[in-house]
Every structure is written in structure tokens, then in C-alpha cells.
Amino acid sequence: MDGMARISAFLRGAVVSSAIGALTAGSVAVQAATFGAGIENSQWYLSESVFECTLVHQVPGYGRAVFRHKAGESLSFFLESETPLMRPGQAQLVMEAPSWRPGTAPRPLGRVNVDDSRRPLMLESRLAMVLVQSLLEGMDPTVTRESWYDGSPVRVKVSNINFAGQFSGYRSCTAGLLPVNYDQIKRSRISFASGSTSLSDADRRFLDNIVMYIQADSTVERVFVDGHTDSSGSRIDNRALSEERANAVADYLIGQGIEADLVTTRAHADQYPVSRRPADNRRTTIRLQREGERPDLQQANGYETATPNT
Incomplete structure (x- = not known):
């Protein structure tokens, strides 16, 4: 299966939202392929050592969302996917309320860079901490960008479900990191x-x-x-x-x-x-x-x- 066929298969298997709000003020609502875990399959996995602490979240159909804190460095966040679904360029980062919290307004955080690597989105410490705080508040960080496939929006949603419990262990891990890597x-x-x-x-x-x-x-x-x-x-x-x-x-x-x-x-x-x-x-x-x-x-x-x- 070539790259375009894999992308097409991914998009066919995605959960398609009926409509999403405007990506920027004045734009019209459009359909988008949305990748994200639901209540039944949202999990966060903690990996800990004196060298590195990581929190990994599987995004069904897309790949992984990862918070990583290496010894001697600051917290970072990245999305990882074997198949480049998003077209390189500027993506929109928004903190969205889950469906069971109707009426909670989304919080746009601006635009972030997306490339065509296996880790198309990399966020430095400040934005990574904003994502952490949003997840602890019950919000879902969501990245939206045009697809490689046909230019329609692709949305990758990071679920807050089960995050808080694992984050407590993550904080304990970071306290024991070596001072250097x-x-x-x-x-x-x-x-x-x-x-x-x-x-x-x-x-x-x-x-x-x-x-x-x-x-x-x-x-x-x-x-x-x-x-x-x-x-x-x-x-x-x-x-x-x-x-x-x-x-x-x-x-x-x-x-x-x-x-x-x-x-x-x-x-x-x-x-x-x-x-x-x-x-x-x-x-x-x-x-x-x-x-x-x-x-x-x-x-x-x-x-x-x-x-x-x-």
C-alpha cells in the first residue's frame, strides 16, 4: 500500500465529526476527520527512570501524544505518527471541552508549526505546560490542520480522561531525574x-x-x-x-x-x-x-x- 493509500485508509477509519466550530473568526463550519480516544479507550501510560519521564497517550487511528521530560532539560510535548496526515504549515491549537461539558467555550491558543516528520508537532516547555494545565482542568487539547489527502481539516484530539492520576506519578518521577543527560x-x-x-x-x-x-x-x-x-x-x-x-x-x-x-x-x-x-x-x-x-x-x-x- 503506497503512502496516499495509507492516508486514505486512515481517513476512512477516523471518527468524522458532523461539524466543528470556526477555526478562526469569520470562517464557516466544515466537516473534519477527527482522531481521538473516547471514554472507553482513553489511557495514559507512565514510563519512569532517572534518565527520562514520559507520559504516553495512544490516539486511535493517528499515533501517539507524548509528554517527555529528559534529565537536564525541560518538559516538552510532541505528536507522533507513522503516516504524515497533516500538510506541513501552521496548525490551529485549541483547548476544547469534551462533549459531556456542553456550553464550555473553547480556548484558542494560536498557531503552531507542523512538518512532515514522524513527529510533526513539537512544543517547547511553556506550551507543553499550558497543555498539562488544560488537561488537568478537564479540557482536550486539539490540533487542526489541512490534510495531505484532500485539503480537508484533520483534527487530532488529546483526551483528558485518566490523565490526572498518571500525572501525579509523573511529577514524582521528575523529582528523581538526574541533573544532566x-x-x-x-x-x-x-x-x-x-x-x-x-x-x-x-x-x-x-x-x-x-x-x-x-x-x-x-x-x-x-x-x-x-x-x-x-x-x-x-x-x-x-x-x-x-x-x-x-x-x-x-x-x-x-x-x-x-x-x-x-x-x-x-x-x-x-x-x-x-x-x-x-x-x-x-x-x-x-x-x-x-x-x-x-x-x-x-x-x-x-x-x-x-x-x-x-
């Missing part, structure tokens, strides 16, 4: 003042986050710690200085509980500059490697996440 720390950098090998309090707090993550993620199998300098000294002096900088970071990680055989230290002097600014090159980099990841051929070079306030 893997993508934020897999390549990190500690900066140093000229000639210095000392760690600041901010450096130690940042390294504490790395330690906490490694201790929670059993798939981290290697920690590469590489010391670097600028080019202001002799090669011999810079080699020794870069080694001291690498050891300062490695010793702190090990002292905080990282197994020593996990850590590999290397000293590169001024061999791998990342900038023309000397301050950018006075650094120690930390790179994590998980099981199954292909080792980086340029392990000592490249760009890293910097310690906050450096």
Missing part, C-alpha cells in the same frame, strides 16, 4: 587559567554531575580525560602541564567514586588547538563512551560542552 555531558570541557591546574567550585559541581550520571548508567564503559595547553610555553613544559590538568580531573572523578580502570588519561600539550584564543585551548576534555559506540578517531580534538561559568 548523556548528550549534555558525553563531550565536556574544564577550562583553566594560564599555568593553572586548579579546579574551581563550579568545575567540581560540574564533575559531580558527570560522576552521578556515570554511576547511574551502566552502559558507560570508558571515560577519556585529555589534557591540553595553549602554545605559550615550551613543548616540554606544556606536555607536563597538560598531564597535570588531565590528572587533576581524573583524580577528582576517581575520588568521587568512578572506577579507576574506567578512566584513561592522556596529555597533548598544544597539539590540538580548538581556537585562536589561548584561553579556549587551556582545557581538559572529558569524553564518555557507551557500550557499542564507535570510538572517535579524533578523540582528543573537537568541540565539547564547557563547564558552566567558564
